[in-house]
């Protein structure tokens with residue numbers, strides 16, 4: 001029971017934060033004692049810039065659209081544990097549409113690998129430990145603050161959790177509609193993956209991968225996309241830092 005109570009309490013922490021508080025008192029009972037624990041969300045600090053982004057230099061001086069990027073309640077959506085683990089949906093063995101899903105996964109992989117120039121990525125075989133999960137599935141018709149809808153053909157959402165090293169963490173889920181294929185599938189994967197990497201906003205120029213709408217000739221990742229990503233990773237965030245806990249015995 002105690003294990004369950006602790007998990008429930010951790011979820012409350014994050015909920016509590018979205019309402020504006022930054023700490024929470026957990027009361028728990030063990031067979032030996034009863035205690036309360038205060039959990040404080042970490043202060044907002046910048047992480048060291050990953051080498052891949054530190055090396056990026058835009059010789060064309062194209063600018064960025066950083067002002068269109070919105071931080072979450074706990075700061076910018078910045079990854080700080082590398083490589084970022086990515087799962088792309090794989091066919092079930094012996095399923096009838098295995099070949100469709102296989103070529104789908106291959107196209108998605110090509111598109112997201114373009115981002116590995118800027119941030120270290122690792123594609124993994126199991127969805128459970130993924131930071132970013134990409135599924136071939138139609139996005140449901142709903143809008144919530146933690147989602148980036150795009151013409152109802154793709155959607156990226158995030159959630160916060162506390163990882164096993166006590167770090168305030170996030171994970172992302174990308175849904176790509178089965179109705180898309182070819183260059184449009186790749187454009188959607190490239191675009192949504194940009195959101196998952198932290199570009200939580202849109203460009204107003206058609207020549208950027210994070211342009212808000214679908215275009216006839218989808219662009220690759222632009223210098224402006226990369227400049228924007230780099231500026232995001234220079235910002236402070238509460239993500240990726242340790243929660244502080246203070247425990248007090250109520251009786252013993």
Ligand SMILES: [Zn+2]
Pocket residue numbers: 148149150191192195201202212
């Ligand atoms: Zn978008």
